[in-house]
Amino acid sequence: MFDIDAVRNDFPILTRRVHGHPLVYFDNAATTHKPKQVIEAITDYYDRFNSNVHRGVHSLSGEATDAYEGARARIGHWFGVEDTGEVILLRGATEALNLVANIIAPELSAGDVILVGESEHHANIVPWQQLSQRIGVQVIPIPVSDAGTLDFDAARSLTQTHPVKVIAAGHVSNAIGSVNPIEDFISLAREIGAYSVIDGAQAAPHLRVDVKHLDADFYALSAHKCCGPTGIGVLFGRRALLEAMPPWQGGGDMIDRVSFSGTTYNTLPWKFEAGTPNIADTIAFAKALDYLESIDFAAALDHEASIHSHLIEAMQARPHIQILGHPDQWVSVCSFNVEGAHPTDVGTLLDQLGVAVRTGHHCAMPTMEHFGLPGTCRASLAFYNTHDEVDQFLQALDRVTGMLTDS
Numbered sequence: 001m002f003d004i005d006a007v008r009n010d011f012p013i014l015t016r017r018v019h020g021h022p023l024v025y026f027d028n029a030a031t032t033h034k035p036k037q038v039i040e041a042i043t044d045y046y047d048r049f050n051s052n053v054h055r056g057v058h059s060l061s062g063e064a065t066d067a068y069e070g071a072r073a074r075i076g077h078w079f080g081v082e083d084t085g086e087v088i089l090l091r092g093a094t095e096a097l098n099l100v101a102n103i104i105a106p107e108l109s110a111g112d113v114i115l116v117g118e119s120e121h122h123a124n125i126v127p128w129q130q131l132s133q134r135i136g137v138q139v140i141p142i143p144v145s146d147a148g149t150l151d152f153d154a155a156r157s158l159t160q161t162h163p164v165k166v167i168a169a170g171h172v173s174n175a176i177g178s179v180n181p182i183e184d185f186i187s188l189a190r191e192i193g194a195y196s197v198i199d200g201a202q203a204a205p206h207l208r209v210d211v212k213h214l215d216a217d218f219y220a221l222s223a224h225k226c227c228g229p230t231g232i233g234v235l236f237g238r239r240a241l242l243e244a245m246p247p248w249q250g251g252g253d254m255i256d257r258v259s260f261s262g263t264t265y266n267t268l269p270w271k272f273e274a275g276t277p278n279i280a281d282t283i284a285f286a287k288a289l290d291y292l293e294s295i296d297f298a299a300a301l302d303h304e305a306s307i308h309s310h311l312i313e314a315m316q317a318r319p320h321i322q323i324l325g326h327p328d329q330w331v332s333v334c335s336f337n338v339e340g341a342h343p344t345d346v347g348t349l350l351d352q353l354g355v356a357v358r359t360g361h362h363c364a365m366p367t368m369e370h371f372g373l374p375g376t377c378r379a380s381l382a383f384y385n386t387h388d389e390v391d392q393f394l395q396a397l398d399r400v401t402g403m404l405t406d407s
């Protein structure tokens with residue numbers, strides 16, 4: 001049973017006031033808050049067994065290694081991946097997508113095509129453009145529809161006319177909240193012998209993601225969007241591919257033997273994890289997933305979906321508000337503009353009333369370009385938000401709209 005009051009008590013920051021008002025935090029797509037169980041896991045690690053992993057014979061190092069590797073297994077399990085060799089722990093989705101672009105590079109030649117969703121976050125666009133500059137591959141966007149989802153038929157047509165070797169798509173758009181038909185993109189990639197690369201940064205907090213079931217070649221996400229700490233994320237990759245591909249960064253831990261006559265590499269997953277990893281935050285990310293399980297995550301998502309519907313319906317009923325997209329499947333986000341007002345002004349005035357939303361291009365400039373907008377205000381919900389907070393947000397927005405449209 002999902003108990004919203006008990007859940008909110010687990011998040012100390014939700015009691016904050018901002019400019020004299022109770023905080024209404026609707027910036028969850030940027031980062032979520034952390035329950036005390038996660039915060040305590042970080043202090044507990046530094047208080048009791050802080051030590052470097054993998055290389056020590058002493059007790060603390062053994063305990064840290066067990067906790068770190070145990071956390072890897074926990075993280076894999078939550079996302080349906082039991083082979084820990086397929087769970088690469090990195091700084092976040094950005095580092096994961098950069099890693100993929102770099103390790104795929106030797107498989108590609110000049111003229112090969114990489115299809116990239118037009119509505120992607122820059123983290124799933126720029127690494128492919130850098131690859132294009134380096135080796136001459138061509139990056140072609142998969143168009144986004146006016147509803148806000150990636151156009152699968154257009155992608156299929158592109159594969160019939162171009163030598164497509166990679167399809168890179170976001171599971172959920174961070175600027176719109178639309179859920180893309182990634183199962184179709186993954187099957188299409190398999191059908192034509194291309195790699196599928198999925199950015200799951202916004203899906204992991206709002207859907208029950210089973211990476212094994214989706215069966216993409218690569219799936220990336222960040223812990224901090226799922227109630228875990230910043231600076232930790234995961235790349236799930238198919239074992240056979242990870243084994244065949246070269247490492248990216250070099251250094252400690254990723255090697256088997258180093259000699260000036262030749263160096264050999266570690267086995268999976270450590271081959272892709274050079275240097276001292278983010279031990280405390282990996283352990284705390286596993287604790288965040290324990291937490292999501294403990295509150296009945298499926299019920300938490302039902303609650304979130306119901307407040308999201310309330311938000312969207314109320315926003316659609318407001319004549320001065322334009323909403324970005326109208327997808328069939330929609331999670332967490334409502335990206336909008338107040339007619340005649342700049343999003344920064346709207347966001348700044350909302351902040352004065354205690355409401356936190358994000359404004360701007362949301363690291364998705366091509367999406368803004370598609371819709372002909374300089375940016376939007378983005379309200380993004382998490383399961384710990386409430387129906388009342390949506391109403392407080394709406395009241396604040398009505399005041400702000402009045403101020404900006406009267407003047």
Ligand code: PMP
Binds near residue numbers: 093121172233
């Ligand atoms: N992809 C999407 C869809 C995102 O929303 C974000 C974070 N805004 C990222 C990638 C990058 O995540 P991070 O900054 O945690 O690496």
